[in-house]
Amino acid sequence: MAERQADAPEFWFYQIETEPVGDVIAALCERILARSWRAAIKIAGSDNIGRLDGHLWTFRANSFLPHGRSDAVFAARQPLLLCGADNAVPANAPDCILLWGAPIPAALSGVQRVVILLDPADPDAVATARAQWRTLKGSGAAISYWRQDADGKWQKQG
Numbered sequence: 001m002a003e004r005q006a007d008a009p010e011f012w013f014y015q016i017e018t019e020p021v022g023d024v025i026a027a028l029c030e031r032i033l034a035r036s037w038r039a040a041i042k043i044a045g046s047d048n049i050g051r052l053d054g055h056l057w058t059f060r061a062n063s064f065l066p067h068g069r070s071d072a073v074f075a076a077r078q079p080l081l082l083c084g085a086d087n088a089v090p091a092n093a094p095d096c097i098l099l100w101g102a103p104i105p106a107a108l109s110g111v112q113r114v115v116i117l118l119d120p121a122d123p124d125a126v127a128t129a130r131a132q133w134r135t136l137k138g139s140g141a142a143i144s145y146w147r148q149d150a151d152g153k154w155q156k157q158g
Contacts, residue, residue, distance in 0.1 A: 009097075009111045010142045011104075013118060013133060015157075017148035021119040022052055024148075025098060026059040028115060029080050032096050033065070037112075040070075040081045040090030044101030044125065049082050052100075056080070101125030104132055 016024050025041060032039045043049050049069065056065045067080035075081055076091040083090050085102035097105065098115045101122055108114070118129045136143050145157045 008141060009108050010113045010144070011116065011132075011136050012113060013116045013129060013143065013145045014154070015118040015145070015147040016120060018150065018152045019148065021100060021117060021121070022055040023059070024117065025052060025100065026056055026065060028098060029056065029065050029067070030063065033079060035095075037095035038079050038081075038092050039096040039098060040083050040092060040094040041098045041100065042083045042085055042090070042102035042105070044085040044128075046084065048100065049084065053082055099129075099132075101128055103128070104136075 068078035070083040081092040146154045
């Protein structure tokens with residue numbers, strides 16, 4: 001097994017069970033902002049980008065998730081940046097990258113954590129995440145696996 005680099009990010013896999021993927025992403029974004037981190041959300045499918053963009057504006061009546069799209073003006077200034085799967089390096093210099101059916105970017109300089117979402121409603125995203133798990137495990141990367149229980153709480157599985 002390969003040795004893990006000290007500056008390499010952690011990889012956290014989240015298996016979604018009880019909530020829509022948009023709600024999970026929005027809740028993770030709240031936690032990311034609470035840490036004063038910046039995040040890029042890399043998404044397979046332009047339709048999913050549009051749906052998530054609208055959802056983040058309306059997720060909770062009493063919250064605000066400041067975000068933008070990578071194809072918009074001032075993308076680099078966004079604390080939460082929605083990107084397509086093909087955007088290799090997000091413009092906002094994220095601390096965390098969330099992947100929804102998207103490949104792991106080659107350039108991860110400065111990234112502390114990569115969160116890979118397993119959405120059971122999207123078999124292609126699940127297959128992508130499983131392949132990513134095998135690759136990362138074989139490389140010696142720091143990985144952990146989280147699964148949602150029946151109450152929607154996250155339980156570490158490995």
